[in-house]
Amino acid sequence: MGPLDILSSPVTWVVTIVSLLYILYKYATSTFDYFSDQGIRGPKPIPIFGNLWGIWKANIPEYDVALVKQYGKVFGYFDGLLPNLWITDADMIKAICVKDFEHFVDRRSFGIQTKVMRKWMMLMKGQEWKDIRSSVTPAFTTGKIKRMSGLIRDCVSNLSDQMSRLTESDGKIDSKLVFSAYTMDVIARCAFGLKIDNLGSKDDQFMKNAAYILNPPANKSPIVLLPFVYPKLLSSLSTYAERLLITKEHRFFFKLLEDVLKDRSQSKEKFHDFIELADEAISDFTKEVDGKTVPMWSREEIDEIIMAQSTIFMLAGFDTTATTLTNTCFQLARNPEIQEKLYESIVTKMEDYDEVCHDMVQDMPYLEMVIQEVLRYYPPLTRVERECTKDYSYDNGRIQIKEGQMVTIPAFALHHMEEYYPDPEKFDPERWTPENKAKRNPYAYLAFGIGPRSCIGMRFALEEMKIAICAVVQKFRFFPVEETPEKLRFENGLLAVLQPVQAVVGIELRQ
Ligand code: HEM
Numbered sequence: 470m471g472p473l474d475i476l477s478s479p480v481t482w483v484v485t486i487v488s489l490l491y492i493l494y495k496y497a498t499s500t501f502d503y504f505s506d507q508g509i510r511g512p513k514p515i516p517i518f519g520n521l522w523g524i525w526k527a528n529i530p531e532y533d534v535a536l537v538k539q540y541g542k543v544f545g546y547f548d549g550l551l552p553n554l555w556i557t558d559a560d561m562i563k564a565i566c567v568k569d570f571e572h573f574v575d576r577r578s579f580g581i582q583t584k585v586m587r588k589w590m591m592l593m594k595g596q597e598w599k600d601i602r603s604s605v606t607p608a609f610t611t612g613k614i615k616r617m618s619g620l621i622r623d624c625v626s627n628l629s630d631q632m633s634r635l636t637e638s639d640g641k642i643d644s645k646l647v648f649s650a651y652t653m654d655v656i657a658r659c660a661f662g663l664k665i666d667n668l669g670s671k672d673d674q675f676m677k678n679a680a681y682i683l684n685p686p687a688n689k690s691p692i693v694l695l696p697f698v699y700p701k702l703l704s705s706l707s708t709y710a711e712r713l714l715i716t717k718e719h720r721f722f723f724k725l726l727e728d729v730l731k732d733r734s735q736s737k738e739k740f741h742d743f744i745e746l747a748d749e750a751i752s753d754f755t756k757e758v759d760g761k762t763v764p765m766w767s768r769e770e771i772d773e774i775i776m777a778q779s780t781i782f783m784l785a786g787f788d789t790t791a792t793t794l795t796n797t798c799f800q801l802a803r804n805p806e807i808q809e810k811l812y813e814s815i816v817t818k819m820e821d822y823d824e825v826c827h828d829m830v831q832d833m834p835y836l837e838m839v840i841q842e843v844l845r846y847y848p849p850l851t852r853v854e855r856e857c858t859k860d861y862s863y864d865n866g867r868i869q870i871k872e873g874q875m876v877t878i879p880a881f882a883l884h885h886m887e888e889y890y891p892d893p894e895k896f897d898p899e900r901w902t903p904e905n906k907a908k909r910n911p912y913a914y915l916a917f918g919i920g921p922r923s924c925i926g927m928r929f930a931l932e933e934m935k936i937a938i939c940a941v942v943q944k945f946r947f948f949p950v951e952e953t954p955e956k957l958r959f960e961n962g963l964l965a966v967l968q969p970v971q972a973v974v975g976i977e978l979r980q
Contacts, residue, residue, distance in 0.1 A: 529851050573861070632945055679722075679783060682716070688963050793930075946977050
């Protein structure tokens, strides 16, 4: 038998194909012993996809709660081939997010190198993230937020007018629509320096483009798996990635900001918005060179950082805040006694103020308790993630996490654990009295994340929500109508932020 006979023999072909399939299978399952070798349980992964298959049509809050119920406080999961340790153990959350933060500085990032996007704080890594975070942080102090609160109050006045119109015409509101228009109004004014009439109307490009970027159709299709299964995809596409990532919707916002920054460079006017505050903060940030203190960033870099943070302000701050206000409205409608108690506390506070304002909302314990409970019940970002940046071992080496691996804290599931929140399905602001809070491990609450990488916009979001809630609850009463669901449900799919379905409530003017 000659070499050609061997090559064309069916036996050779069968052996080759079987060997290739075996090698492929071995590769596609190569990491799957990682957790079982450490005695850590978890759902069974499938080749290539790990545990992600079907995730685009799952209901994430329900999916996460079910996983935690089944596998407990620490279990192994696979994003494609990448091991991802899921934790809801409050002590371990503290270790990873705070005590040993230096091992977990980054979030999952996908290696985006495109201009402006590469400076999105949410996705930045290591020292670069630290520099940007430190530069921008001074724009979010209470004093700076107070400077923006005048703009917020203007937006609340529009919100209240819109609610009055709907009270007269329909007697009910789709609260997600109404609060989305409000939070987008706040973002347009604070982060883009723009006053936009008719936000939310049919021809409103600002809202339309934002909605596309926030919830691209791909998030509800298997395409969403690609960057998880092949995380280097975007960086390896290099120049193509730019065309793929920066859609015309992104360009719309970048262009708006470019124009605003150009106008501002020739203006002496004061605007009291985020663009101005971020510009001041970033320009003041310094570094040491040869024993001299010099500015950290050039003018060109400052403009890119502002554009990046203003767009991330929209991505991270629009839907999160709108969803939380929507959920608050739903819970107030469903819990009239809580709504009345809140109303009374607002009326009492208003005795000392002419209008709802920054100083008024600083010390309103019951309002704070209601918001905390809404965010406990429905944390808009259902998962908090960290990428391991330095090999790590926990519990005397019992648990090993290697550089590059992921840790996920399923915040929604954590907030619904009986161990931390007895009777978790009960909406109960009393959980947040100082006495009740003191009894609970503080690391079991992750609505704004925790540690150095927690939400930089928390104070701003709270200001925006408190002013809106005070203004509308003192004027209107919310109540359930036929369309109001018993229990609020959220859309299926791997969505960045919880999307309430059918959050319709009745509304009437208080006498
Ligand atoms: C109710 C409203 C909001 C909620 C519930 C929320 C929640 C969160 C959460 C859970 C994280 C991840 C934290 C972690 O990994 O530990 C985060 C990060 C972040 N949020 Fe918010 N957020 C809200 C509003 C805002 C607003 C208004 C802004 C506007 C500036 C903002 C900007 C950011 C940024 C830039 C990050 C990334 C921080 C970093 O990587 O250093 N968020 N937010």
